[in-house]
Amino acid sequence: xxxxxxxxxxxxxxxxxxxxxxxxxATCIGVAEQVKKLVKDGVxxxxxxxxxxxxxxxxxxxxxxxxxxQIGMLATVMNCIYVxxxxxxxxxxxxxxxxxxxxxxxxxxSKDLALQGLKAGKVVFLAGGTGHPYFSTDTATALxxxxxxxxxxxxxxxxxGVYDRDPKKDPAAKKYDTVSYQELLDKKLAILDLTATVMxxxxxxxxxxxxxxxENSIVNNGNGKITGTVVTA
Numbered sequence: 001x002x003x004x005x006x007x008x009x010x011x012x013x014x015x016x017x018x019x020x021x022x023x024x025x026a027t028c029i030g031v032a033e034q035v036k037k038l039v040k041d042g043v044x045x046x047x048x049x050x051x052x053x054x055x056x057x058x059x060x061x062x063x064x065x066x067x068x069x070q071i072g073m074l075a076t077v078m079n080c081i082y083v084x085x086x087x088x089x090x091x092x093x094x095x096x097x098x099x100x101x102x103x104x105x106x107x108x109x110s111k112d113l114a115l116q117g118l119k120a121g122k123v124v125f126l127a128g129g130t131g132h133p134y135f136s137t138d139t140a141t142a143l144x145x146x147x148x149x150x151x152x153x154x155x156x157x158x159x160x161g162v163y164d165r166d167p168k169k170d171p172a173a174k175k176y177d178t179v180s181y182q183e184l185l186d187k188k189l190a191i192l193d194l195t196a197t198v199m200x201x202x203x204x205x206x207x208x209x210x211x212x213x214x215e216n217s218i219v220n221n222g223n224g225k226i227t228g229t230v231v232t233a
Contacts, residue, residue: 005044005118006222007126007145008035009137009155012053012079014212021053027212028083031156032090034218035123039092043222044118046148047125049083050137051075069133076137080127081105093122099131111147118148138196146203153200153207154221155191160211161229162191178230191231204233 010031017024035045054075055068063071077098084094095117097109106127107113117124129140145153159167160175164187167173181201184191191209192200200207208221210228220227 003043003151003222003224005046005148005150006038006152006154007046007048007141007148007150008218008222009141009153010047010049010083010212011157012050012075014156014158015049015079015083016053023053023082025086028086029090031083031212031218032087032092034216035087036090036092037219038222039121039123041223044121045123045222046114046118046144046150047080047083047123048137048141048144049076049079049125049127051079054078066133069129069135073128073131076129077102077106077127080125084123084125087123093120094125095122096125096127098128100128102128114144114148135195136193138193139199142192142196142199142203142205145205146199150205153205154218155207155209156212156218157209158212159209160214160227162189162209162231164189176229178232180232184231200231201233206233207231 015023015028017027038045051072055072080096084096087094096106097114098106099109101108114124126144129135129137130143141153162176162179163173165173181197184197208228208230210217210221214227217227
């Protein structure tokens with residue numbers, strides 16, 4: 001499995017480590033060192049980060065959904081600014097793109113600018129989701145992977161793949177080596193939200209779900225040494 005360009009999706013919670021909120025710096029440095037190896041291997045890497053370590057507005061009934069989602073978008077921007085700086089600390093060139101103007105903190109997203117950065121060996125952080133409410137960072141991941149013609153989405157999670165049942169609740173849960181997007185829909189395996197699942201399926205973008213906590217999991221899966229579950233169209 002030869003991958004020249006990948007989109008790495010990181011959960012905000014995973015970057016928070018045991019603290020559950022904010023950042024665990026050691027975890028972030030570990031991610032950066034792995035991505036550095038991928039870049040040295042010639043893989044172009046874009047990154048989307050969720051905002052759950054700061055904000056989960058959908059559980060709030062007191063705030064308008066649009067405003068709650070806007071706060072979530074800004075949480076992803078904070079995550080990308082921080083993690084981008086960690087990447088720079090380990091020696092990786094980066095750029096941060098958002099679908100809305102944020103002064104001098106980020107640059108406005110365009111496909112041409114993102115591809116220019118990727119081809120120059122920079123890690124391109126795609127912050128701010130889609131820029132619109134009612135769309136999750138899953139959907140932003142699918143959208144940007146399709147736009148940037150990525151070979152694969154790498155989804156680093158707390159769990160090591162896709163299971164037929166929740167392995168935390170059922171120790172007899174079975175892990176899939178491969179599964180199709182249609183099966184995700186039919187069996188209601190909530191790895192991605194519905195919009196993102198359909199987008200990936202219709203545009204034939206494969207996905208690998210793997211554990212961030214496994215040693216060198218980003219490097220291994222990014223180089224085609226699959227340790228998680230491959231989701232196919």
